[in-house]
Amino acid sequence: MINLGSFGRLAVQNTSQTLRRATLQIALAGALASASTLGLMPSHAAAVEAHVENAGIFTAQIPVEGSKIATGQAVIVVDKPIEEVLRIVLDYANYVRFMPNFTKSKVLAQRGSRAMVYMEVSVAKGMYTLYGQLNLAERPQDGVSRVVEGRLMDGNIDAFDASFKLTPTDDGARTEIDFRIYVDPDLPLPSSVFSRENERAAGRTVRALRARVAEAPGDST
Numbered sequence: 580m581i582n583l584g585s586f587g588r589l590a591v592q593n594t595s596q597t598l599r600r601a602t603l604q605i606a607l608a609g610a611l612a613s614a615s616t617l618g619l620m621p622s623h624a625a626a627v628e629a630h631v632e633n634a635g636i637f638t639a640q641i642p643v644e645g646s647k648i649a650t651g652q653a654v655i656v657v658d659k660p661i662e663e664v665l666r667i668v669l670d671y672a673n674y675v676r677f678m679p680n681f682t683k684s685k686v687l688a689q690r691g692s693r694a695m696v697y698m699e700v701s702v703a704k705g706m707y708t709l710y711g712q713l714n715l716a717e718r719p720q721d722g723v724s725r726v727v728e729g730r731l732m733d734g735n736i737d738a739f740d741a742s743f744k745l746t747p748t749d750d751g752a753r754t755e756i757d758f759r760i761y762v763d764p765d766l767p768l769p770s771s772v773f774s775r776e777n778e779r780a781a782g783r784t785v786r787a788l789r790a791r792v793a794e795a796p797g798d799s800t
Contacts, residue, residue, distance in 0.1 A: 638782045640774050643761060647770035650761040651777030653785040659792050661747045661754045667791055668727050668743045671696045671715055677791035679783040692717035709736050723747055737765040758785050
């Protein structure tokens with residue numbers, strides 16, 4: 580009978596964990612590849628619906644220095660003053676109510692606008708869950724814009740950065756939302772796939788935020 584000892588058991592355990600991670604990466608990569616391929620062939624009805632949903636939304640891919648994956652950007656103007664939009668953006672615990680594919684958003688600690696938030700995101704039609712702890716906070720600005728940033732502290736993702744930049748327009752009656760997101764899930768797929776997914780995620784986020792802002796009650800004053 581072979582006695583592996585503590586070092587041998589640790590080596591086997593690490594190898595098992597590596598194999599499980601590789602298996603999950605391959606499964607997600609296959610699902611994403613299939614979804615991307617199917618996404619190239621939308622039906623006419625789906626194309627019309629997408630056009631309506633994307634009305635008034637500008638999206639783009641922004642190169643990131645030192646990375647082959649681009650940041651996704653989406654800009655939209657909503658018919659609410661900045662304070663009402665900011666209130667929703669700072670409500671971290673309820674991100675699950677409007678952020679696409681979020682299945683959990685739990686505030687672990689908070690002081691003012693700065694908070695540590697645990698989030699889970701379902702991807703590839705529920706086949707895989709990305710999770711992490713985010714440091715979220717409003718960043719001081721010199722002008723009239725308000726910026727809320729989120730940065731990954733720990734999780735099963737290589738990188739996750741996101742920001743909401745809110746700027747009042749039309750004498751304060753409306754608000755421009757400039758949302759940017761960068762996610763690197765460290766999977767064996769071309770960087771162009773993730774760049775495109777980041778852009779799509781940005782578009783879905785501002786669409787969902789627009790709907791959330793529209794249904795939220797305004798100030799009573």
